[in-house]
Amino acid sequence: MITGSIVALVTPMIPGSLEVDWDGLKRLVEWHIEQGTNAIVAVGTTGESPTLDVQEHMATIAAIVEDANGRVPVIAGTGANCTREAIEWTRRAQQAGADACLLVAPYYNKPTQEGLYLHHKVIAEAVDIPQILYNVPGRTACDMLPETVFRLAEIPNIIGIKDATGDLTRARELIDSCPEDFAIYSGDDGTALELILMGGHGDISVTANVAPKLMAEMCRLGLAGEAEKAREINQRLEPVHNAMFVQSNPIPVKWAVAEMGLMQQAIRLPLTELSPMFHAQVTEALKQAGLLNR
Numbered sequence: 001m002i003t004g005s006i007v008a009l010v011t012p013m014i015p016g017s018l019e020v021d022w023d024g025l026k027r028l029v030e031w032h033i034e035q036g037t038n039a040i041v042a043v044g045t046t047g048e049s050p051t052l053d054v055q056e057h058m059a060t061i062a063a064i065v066e067d068a069n070g071r072v073p074v075i076a077g078t079g080a081n082c083t084r085e086a087i088e089w090t091r092r093a094q095q096a097g098a099d100a101c102l103l104v105a106p107y108y109n110k111p112t113q114e115g116l117y118l119h120h121k122v123i124a125e126a127v128d129i130p131q132i133l134y135n136v137p138g139r140t141a142c143d144m145l146p147e148t149v150f151r152l153a154e155i156p157n158i159i160g161i162k163d164a165t166g167d168l169t170r171a172r173e174l175i176d177s178c179p180e181d182f183a184i185y186s187g188d189d190g191t192a193l194e195l196i197l198m199g200g201h202g203d204i205s206v207t208a209n210v211a212p213k214l215m216a217e218m219c220r221l222g223l224a225g226e227a228e229k230a231r232e233i234n235q236r237l238e239p240v241h242n243a244m245f246v247q248s249n250p251i252p253v254k255w256a257v258a259e260m261g262l263m264q265q266a267i268r269l270p271l272t273e274l275s276p277m278f279h280a281q282v283t284e285a286l287k288q289a290g291l292l293n294r
Contacts, residue, residue: 001159001160001181001183001201002038002039002073002075002099002100002160002183002201002202003038003183003201003202003219003223004038004039004202004203004216004219004220004223005036005037005038005202005203005205005208005212005215005216005218005219005220006037006038006039006040006041006075006185006202006203006204006205006208007032007037007039007040007041007205007208007209007212007215008041008044008045008046008047008204008205008206008208008209009028009029009032009040009041009042009044009046009047009064009209010028010046010047010048010209010250010253010254010257010263011025011043011047011048011052011060012024012025012028012257012263012264012266013264013266013267013268014264014266015264015265015266016266018266018268020052020056020059020060021263021264021266022063024263024264025060025063025064025067026063026067027262027263028257028262028263029064029067029068030067031212031262032072032208032212033068033071033072035212035213035216036212036213036216036217037072037208037212037215037216038072038073038202038216038219039072039073039074039075039099039202040064040068040072040073040074040075041075041076041077041102041204042060042061042064042065042074042075042076042077042098043057043060043061043076043077044077044102044134044204045077045104045136045139045249045250046206046209046249046250046253047060047077047250048250048267048268048271049077051268051269051270051271054089057089058089058092058093058096061074061076061077061092061093061096061098062096062097065096065097065098066097073099073100074097074098074099075098075099075100075101075102075132075204076089076090076093076096076098076100076101076102077101077102077104078090078092078093078101078102078103079102079103079104079105079106079134080106081106081107081108081109082106083106083119083122083123086103086119086123087122087123087126087127090103090123090126090127090129090131091126091127093129094127094128094129098129099130100129100130100131100132100159101127101129101130101131101132102131102132102134102162102204103120103123103131103132103133103134104134104136104139104140105133105134105135105136105137105140105142105143105144106119106140106142107139107140107141107142108140108141110141110142111142113144113145113147113148116142116144116148117148117151117152120133120152120155120158121152121155124152124155124156124157124158125155128157129157130157130159131157131158131159132158132159132160132161132162132183132185133149133152133158133160133161133162134161134162134164134187135149135161135162135163135164135165135187136162136164136165136187137165138164138165143165144161146170146173146174146177149161149174149178150177150178153178153179153182154179159181159182159183160182160183160184160185160201161174161178161182161183161184161185162185162186162187162204163184163185163186163187163188163195164186164187164188165188166188166190166191168191168194168195168198171184171186171191171194171195171198171200172198175195175198175199175200183201183202184199184200184201185200185201185202185203185204186200186202186203186204186205187203187204189203189205189206189207189237189241189244190238190241190242192205192219193218193219193222193230193231193234196219196222196223196230197222197225197227197230201223202219202223203215203219206244206245206249206250206253207237207240207241207244207253209253209256209257210240210244210253210256210257210260210286210291211237211240211289211291214233214236214237214289215237217233218230218233218234218237221233236288236289236290237289239284239285239288239289240285240286240288240289240291242285243256243278243281243282243285243286244256244282246274246278246281246282247274247275247278248271250267250271251267251271251272251273251274252274252278252282254266254267254273254274255273255274255279255282256282256286259282259283259286259292260286260291260292
C-alpha cells in the first residue's frame with residue numbers, strides 16, 4: 001500500500017511558449033525524492049490536467065515514471081467524464097509504467113450514484129492496474145457518496161480513495177467501513193493530519209509541492225501515532241495550507257514554487273498567474289514555514 005505524503009505535482013512550463021518544461025520537471029522529481037516525498041501524482045488537477053492535450057498528458061506521465069525510476073511510486077491521473085476516454089488513458093498510463101492511476105469522479109455530466117459505480121467498475125475491469133478513486137465535489141459538481149465507495153472497494157484493483165471533501169465525519173465513515181487494505185487518502189491539506197490520525201493512510205497534497213520534507217515528516221509522525229509532534233509541524237504549515245487556495249489551485253502553488261526558485265513562472269489559460277493582491281500573503285506564509293528566506 002502507498003502511504004504518507006504524496007505530492008500532486010505541478011507541471012512546469014516554459015514562459016512564452018507554455019510548452020512543458022521537461023528539464024524543469026526532471027529537477028522537480030529529483031528534488032521531491034531527495035526531500036522524502038513518498039509518491040508522486042502525475043498530471044492531476046494540480047498538474048493542470050484540464051489544459052494538457054492527450055499527447056502531453058501521456059508524455060508527462062511517462063517522463064515522471066522515467067525520472068522516478070522506481071525510487072518512489074508514480075500515480076497517474078487518468079480520470080475523465082467519458083468512460084471510454086478514461087479507459088484509454090488508464091491503459092496508456094499502465095503501458096507507460098505507472099504504479100497506479102487516480103480517477104476523478106466524472107465532472108460536468110453529473111452521473112447518478114449507479115452511474116458512478118458502473119463508470120469505475122467498467123474501467124477497473126478493462127485495465128488491471130491498481131486504481132484510486134478521487135472525490136472532489138467542489139470541482140466536479142458530483143459527490144461520490146460513501147455507500148458507492150463501499151461497493152467499489154469490493155473490486156480487487158480499486159485500492160483506495162482520495163477524499164477531498166475535508167469532511168472528517170465522512171472520513172471516519174470511510175475508514176470504519178472500508179476493508180482494511182483499502183487506502184483512505186486526504187485530498188485536503190488542512191484536515192489531512194486529522195484524517196491520518198483517525199486511521200487514514202496519507203495525503204495527496206498540494207502543500208507538498210513547496211514543503212515536501214515537512215509534509216513527509218508530518219505524515220510519518222501521524223502514521224506512527226505521534227500526534228503531538230505531527231500537530232506541531234501541521235501548525236507551522238497551516239498558513240501555507242491556506243495560502244495555496246487563495247485563488248483556484250494550481251494558481252497559488254505554481255506561483256509559490258516559482259518564487260522559491262524551483263521552476264519558471266508559467267501557467268496556461270484559462271488560469272492566470274497569481275493576482276498581485278495575494279503575493280504578500282503567499283510569500284509571508286512561505287517565510288513563516290521557513291520555506292523562503294529572502
